[in-house]
Amino acid sequence: MDLGALYEEVILDHNRSPRNWGEVPGGTSVEGRNPLCGDRISLSVRLDGDTIADVRFTGEGCAISKASASMMTQAIKGKTTAEAEALFTGFHDLVTGQAAGSPPDKALGSLRAFAGVARFPTRVKCATMAWHAMREALERSRV
Template structure:
């Protein structure tokens, strides 16, 4: 597949998650994290059910650009059913990808891979990582 076709496909995946977000909403009796990106106004309200060291469910609400909201949608899909350890590992891989570093490509990132082009736009990296930072904060609060 040519680079232009791949770029188009990735854009379509991002827009699909933006227009049809997965896991939109809020959970009761859950770990709750509110974060925002003051430079662009993106904000997220993330709720997660964590039991026995595992992310049972995750939902988000918020406002922001297509990168921020689609990343939140992809992140909630990726962490549901994962152990805290695996959720944090996914976050590390995502962070490395955003920084243009080598990352463990043995793990199937699914739709998340569509965001790798964001690394070429440093001003947009904070948009893409907002939900991931919120997740890290939430799961770490459960471990401490």
């Protein structure tokens, strides 16, 4: 059974106790939704120049979407917007299986735990919802 590959211990841990839970005071907020299942995320970001000074989230969703959001906030906090964008691409390739064959991007660090999602095509959207919200939030913060 592949379940172990999907529900890595680190994912279950972030699902149980999500990090950076809440709202950034005075930050730019974005709502992400998966209309198919009703999952939703509210992500808020504050930029300091081009650096992500703070990022937090709340929401409702499955273990994959919640853990993905939680681990994303850890991964992008303190990074520049360009670095966050690069992580988005790497993560996206990882969970959609486009990185298959090549060794996983080292820069992804613990996010590599999501590699198993590629074998569950119906769950890709769960993993990427927070990341799409993040992109939109950065886009809006820059304007």
